[in-house]
Amino acid sequence: MSRLGVGVFWLLHWLPLAVLSRVGEVFGLLLYVFALPRRRIVMTNLRLCFPDQSVAERRMLARRHFRGVGRSLLERGLVWWGSRERLERIVRIEGAERVRALQAAGKSVILLAPHFVGLDMGGTRVTMAFDIVSIYAKQKKNPVLDRWLYHGRSRFGDQLLLARQEGVRGTVKAMKSGRPFYYLPDMDYGRRDAIFVPFFGVQAATITGLSRLARVAGAAVLPCVTRMLPGGQGYVVEIGEAWGDFPTADVEADTRRMNAWIESMVRTMPEQYYWVHRRFKTRPEGEPKFY
Template sequence: MSRLAIAAFWLLHWLPLSVLSRIGQAFGLLLYVFVVPRRKVALTNLRLCFPELSEAERRALARRHFAVTGRSMLERGLAWWASPERLRKLVRIEGLERLNALKAAGRPVILLTPHFVGLDMAGTRLSMEGDFVSVYARQKNKVFDRWLHHGRSRFNDQLLLSRSDGVRSTVKAMKAGRPLYYLPDLDYGRRESIFVPFFGVPAATITGLPRLARLAGAAVVPSIARVLPGGAGYVLELGEPWADYPSDDVEADTLRMNRWLEGVVRTMPEQYYWVHRRFKTRPKGEPRFY
């Protein structure tokens, strides 16, 4: 079954993006109907984060989320097989000069990349611009693991580390000139996490961003992947480096990250990764949400 899915991805990647995007949206809506556990997770997250919306509004937002998620899933074949020329046309990078200036100055860089659904396509496109380091979570399905790894490493000399490789390897890579494509906004459990609010709800959040920035002397550059409507493709926005970061207060620095992320999510709420159980880990004594 996995190989049939990969074959379907390969066939679909030849289609114009305007056609492929519509197929992907329809696929996502089917997922909304039939993948009930993930639909429930998404609706729970939206209820917690957007209590001001009505139930009907949250369900409509969830449907839009599944539609754009389905699109990003089927368009992943573009990251795996599309030519460099096509990828450059499909994914526009804004602010690349900021990253290049930091690299030219010899400054280590952390690209703070939240879990928006376009991040894999953006990451593949960015890898065409040089050598990066990222943390790769091995997938249980070996077929999909192979192709996901391929998509992230097909251009230049990418370094994919596992979480078990530790902080030292990551800092060493950054100091050697590899920007870190860093995704620290999921629930990774209690280890190395503290509870800080995310949309007003205490959320277990790893403190890796301020710790890595301090250890490597790295600049933190916001990196936001947006899926554009229809056949318009994607855009990766590299923002201005954060000023006065990190501070001497790890909790305040971690809260700053979450508050910044809230602001970005509100600009495209349907594109955030709501099917993840973001509030799975609870403070002691609090009931579970899922």
């Protein structure tokens, strides 16, 4: 992203949300038409995950997905420059009292946040309620974007963003000091620290960190899902009840449970999952590549 692009985002963030949302949806449809490599990735993912749908149904779902992606991109200006008061109106948070109750009891907390298109908006809203720890992937190829992403994730409160290469020690220490861990473990990061477990019936390389971190930190796992609402209605962050019987001694079973839960959430709003990511990029030995 260039400085000109940042300037466009700054101008757009002044628009009423209903107008900005519509502009974002139109932008998303343009991406569907012209961003051919990403559209191919989305269509491949949808074919793998929804084999019972017709091609026409998957194309319709893809268009809805790109509309949401376009919204999330253009509404990012609100994350970077929107006032606290405006963001509190736009993004409602439900279940924050569950986190506070665990904190009061001295329990570490992991917020399991899958990659839905409203993730950044939801993450910023969480930082307005809690001082958290999160993993930050530096955008080395785009320092302008890197600067603003970091700004948006740290502008409220006292947030701790750790680089991925710093490992788990700092994360566990932060959790034990009372910071909830905003954790996004549902992308294909390669074979390192990953096992193959099903996601929509397809073997997916999935990191096992949720089970391992919950055990090491003695943490409760609370699902944290951000839903993008239609038009100018904004977003809602839903923090659910802590998972029972987690973690277990079986890391693979725990990781399967995580993927099964994410799949169940995706089915409630399939157009909002981050299908532009090559989720099935890493394959078991001997299997052909999908992309």
